[in-house]
Amino acid sequence: MKNKEKIDLIINNYLGKKGALIPLLQEIQTLEKYLSKDTMRYVSEKTGIAIARIYGVATFYTMFRLKPQGKHVIRVCKGTACHVSDANSILKAINSKLNLEDGEDTTKDGLFTVMEVACLGCCSLAPVIMINDNTYGKLTPELISNILKKYN
Ligand code: FES
Incomplete structure (x- = not known):
């Protein structure tokens, strides 16, 4: 696992704390950008939290990503x-x-992930998208390409 040492630090920080699973998974996701099966298994081994519970939380909350x-x-x-x-x-x-295609949010080459989000805070430029940290407003479909x- 690529970030094993950093993940260990995060886990150690939360060991024994109540209600720690969600913030722990959030921190790991911030580090790895998503929660892989291997990572969830590792968290289960290290914390003693049942893997089913970890999967349950990771799939219930939309803030968690299970794919890169x-x-x-x-x-x-x-x-x-x-x-x-x-x-x-x-x-x-x-x-x-x-x-x-419907239900896909990431291109096969791994170049783009598309997300739908609530207000980006620049409504006067509607319709708006952001790509990474760049904002594009007053869009038309013809401009996308x-x-x-x-x-x-
Ligand atoms: S609704 Fe506010 S930026 Fe889109």
């Missing part, structure tokens, strides 16, 4: 202002450009 995240993360705003500015057509254009070309 792409190199670039595209956040598509689905807040009210963006929604009424047809954020759906932007999302469709992105998914179609990236060949993502050129924007995505900047990322590789």
